[in-house]
Amino acid sequence: MSEMNALAGITVLDLGQIYNGPYATFLMAMAGARVIKVESLTGETLRGRGATSSAAYPFAMLNQAKESITLNLKTDKGLQLFKQLVAKADIVLENFGPDTMTNLGLSAETLMAINPRLIYAAGSGYGRSGEHRDYLAMDITVQAMTGVMSTTGVDELPPMKAGPAISDFFGGIHLYSAVVTALLAREHSGKGAVLDMAMQDAVLPTLATVIGAYYYHDRNVPGRHGNRHPALTMAPYNVYPTRDGHVAIICVREGHWHALVKAIGQPELIDNEKFQTMHKRAESMQEVDAIVTAWTSVRDKLDVLDILQAAGVPTAAVRNVEELLNDSHLHERGMLRDVQHPLLGNIALPNSPINVAFGQVHEPALAPELGAQNLEVYGGLLGLSPEECAKLGEEGVI
Numbered sequence: 053m054s055e056m057n058a059l060a061g062i063t064v065l066d067l068g069q070i071y072n073g074p075y076a077t078f079l080m081a082m083a084g085a086r087v088i089k090v091e092s093l094t095g096e097t098l099r100g101r102g103a104t105s106s107a108a109y110p111f112a113m114l115n116q117a118k119e120s121i122t123l124n125l126k127t128d129k130g131l132q133l134f135k136q137l138v139a140k141a142d143i144v145l146e147n148f149g150p151d152t153m154t155n156l157g158l159s160a161e162t163l164m165a166i167n168p169r170l171i172y173a174a175g176s177g178y179g180r181s182g183e184h185r186d187y188l189a190m191d192i193t194v195q196a197m198t199g200v201m202s203t204t205g206v207d208e209l210p211p212m213k214a215g216p217a218i219s220d221f222f223g224g225i226h227l228y229s230a231v232v233t234a235l236l237a238r239e240h241s242g243k244g245a246v247l248d249m250a251m252q253d254a255v256l257p258t259l260a261t262v263i264g265a266y267y268y269h270d271r272n273v274p275g276r277h278g279n280r281h282p283a284l285t286m287a288p289y290n291v292y293p294t295r296d297g298h299v300a301i302i303c304v305r306e307g308h309w310h311a312l313v314k315a316i317g318q319p320e321l322i323d324n325e326k327f328q329t330m331h332k333r334a335e336s337m338q339e340v341d342a343i344v345t346a347w348t349s350v351r352d353k354l355d356v357l358d359i360l361q362a363a364g365v366p367t368a369a370v371r372n373v374e375e376l377l378n379d380s381h382l383h384e385r386g387m388l389r390d391v392q393h394p395l396l397g398n399i400a401l402p403n404s405p406i407n408v409a410f411g412q413v414h415e416p417a418l419a420p421e422l423g424a425q426n427l428e429v430y431g432g433l434l435g436l437s438p439e440e441c442a443k444l445g446e447e448g449v450i
Contacts, residue, residue: 056412059085064143069097071217072175073147074114075224081117082404088429089120095422103395112393113401115419122423122450125156129449136434138163143231147175150185160246170244171234175227179250194219198255203262206278223251287337288344294353298370308365315363316347386413426450
């Protein structure tokens with residue numbers, strides 16, 4: 053499949069900010085939807101951080117294949133223009149604070165009165181209902197509230213956040229899924245929907261192993277065990293040193309353990325009573341880790357990877373971001389594509405994982421300049437003349 057058109061004909065008004073909302077609409081744009089990024093006259097928050105800041109790359113990544121218009125929603129004319137756009141749209145998506153759109157006079161109820169087939173999709177930290185609805189939320193705060201930080205790191209040190217922005221992106225993925233589900237439902241009912249997707253709700257299921265450890269250990273809150281299994285019921289399950297870095301090794305079946313000890317030249321360990329079951333190996337975790345470390349620490353990480361993967365042992369080299377961006381596997385699959393960016397130079401931009409699943413590998417479309425499609429959208433979609441658009445610009449509406 054050379055081009056993704058699953059959402060062709062769907063028009064999205066994207067009010068998303070930073071990561072959460074924009075990732076959901078990135079997936080929509082990459083699936084063929086017309087995504088119109090509605091920005092303030094100075095641009096959305098991530099763009100506003102500056103074209104030469106560290107935010108420039110994520111902005112370029114998240115806004116591929118979108119259009120940009122500027123609109124001042126704090127003016128009466130701006131509100132009227134937005135409502136005219138809503139009448140022609142399928143989806144309005146935002147991840148503002150819970151009452152922001154209502155305070156502007158653009159509540160879900162108001163917009164769906166204009167367009168009953170509209171899907172109003174809202175992303176937030178904790179949802180638009182419940183006692184925590186008004187808590188200010190960013191990725192790190194949601195990690196804290198969801199329990200991620202309490203399980204990351206080691207007991208001897210303070211809780212640690214996960215390095216990636218998992219709350220924002222898990223929320224964005226689920227927000228996209230909710231929108232596509234609502235589109236499918238609309239085909240049967242003819243009616244729109246109001247969607248309330250909380251980042252906390254999206255992250256919660258990722259704690260499955262940790263919650264399992266809690267119940268397994270008679271409802272005792274599990275500690276922070278670094279790279280080991282949260283319930284300390286599996287070994288080897290850790291990150292091990294090599295001469296030039298680290299490797300991750302895990303044995304979840306007896307066959308993995310047998311393959312590992314054969315590969316490291318110690319097949320006699322198969323018959324060692326101390327290591328004959330997963331439970332016994334977990335009880336001897338320190339000794340198991342010492343055996344594995346003795347073998348990995350005198351080898352390069354890629355040699356360890358090749359040997360153990362060939363033996364059928366789940367293994368991975370711990371790679372840094374530079375190694376990741378130059379991964380020939382990701383480039384071959386089309387998940388990463390090289391592109392010449394006007395400010396950042398030659399960069400690798402991610403594709404949509406959904407598009408990769410369909411075998412779609414076309415060249416990325418760069419993020420739009422602020423307001424680049426004003427004339428195209430206001431003229432083509434709403435029928436305003438260039439003169440009318442120019443007057444709106446003079447009045448500070450667009």
